[in-house]
Amino acid sequence: MKRILVIFLIPFLYxxxxxxxxxxxxxxxxxxxxxxxWQVNTVEVEDLxxxxxxKGDVSEFYLxxxxxxxxxxFSEENGERTFSLQWTMGKNYITGPEDNAPTTGNWDLDEExxxxxxxxxxxxxxxxxxxxxxxxxxPYSEYLDLASDQFCGEEAVHAYLFKFQRIxx
Numbered sequence: 001m002k003r004i005l006v007i008f009l010i011p012f013l014y015x016x017x018x019x020x021x022x023x024x025x026x027x028x029x030x031x032x033x034x035x036x037x038w039q040v041n042t043v044e045v046e047d048l049x050x051x052x053x054x055k056g057d058v059s060e061f062y063l064x065x066x067x068x069x070x071x072x073x074f075s076e077e078n079g080e081r082t083f084s085l086q087w088t089m090g091k092n093y094i095t096g097p098e099d100n101a102p103t104t105g106n107w108d109l110d111e112e113x114x115x116x117x118x119x120x121x122x123x124x125x126x127x128x129x130x131x132x133x134x135x136x137x138x139p140y141s142e143y144l145d146l147a148s149d150q151f152c153g154e155e156a157v158h159a160y161l162f163k164f165q166r167i168x169x
Contacts, residue, residue, distance in 0.1 A: 030115040033137035034107075035076050038144050038164035040069040043090070046159045048149070055161070062090035070094075072164065074107060083107045083120060093148040093160040095120060095128050102128055118146060134161065142166055 043062045047054040063069050070087045072094065085095055085103045095101040102122045110117040115136075120128040134145025144164040149156040 027113050028138055029112055030109060030133070030137060031076060031081070031112065033139050033141050034074045034109075034118065034144065035139075036166055037071060037073045037168040039071045039167045040162060041143070041165040042163045044161040044163075046147070046161055048156050048158055058090075058160075064089055071167070081107045093129075093150070094131070094146070094162065132159070134163075 040062050042057065042059045044055045045058050068088050070085070070089065070092075072086075073084045075082050075084075083105060085092070087094075087103065091097045092101055095103065095105075105123055105128060106121040106125070108119045108121065109115045110119065115133055118131045118133055120131065122128050129148060132147040132149065134147055135143075137144050142165060144166070145161065146164065147159045147161045149159045151157065
């Protein structure tokens with residue numbers, strides 16, 4: 001008799017311990033957070049070939065004494081994603097260090113919800129650069145972290161880590 005009672009009590013006890021969670025809503029799209037106007041705040045160079053993390057601050061080459069800094073704007077209207085870059089100081093590793101690097105074009109994401117990369121495309125749809133996203137960015141985020149890997153052959157040897165601050169709020 002005790003065995004039968006225990007067999008009936010185990011499922012009841014299990015079901016009474018199952019916690020119900022409230023719906024937390026729809027996941028946020030990273031694209032909604034990237035849209036806006038951003039200004040370079042800090043720049044670091046990271047050595048990708050060392051075992052330990054090695055970074056060096058090179059912001060002084062990207063920020064002027066008057067406070068002028070390069071800016072990038074991301075917009076999305078009617079399903080079209082565009083960017084505009086105003087580069088003022090330092091090498092432009094966002095769209096390319098060449099003098100004729102594009103300053104406008106389209107942008108996309110590698111994945112809408114679990115984004116790890118921002119893809120910059122020229123006006124003809126050709127890939128300009130793939131930037132690593134340093135952290136999730138939301139519409140209320142103050143910073144946008146983008147990393148531009150620099151390659152020697154097929155191997156990424158170092159990266160420029162750009163921390164942009166939102167300036168359109």
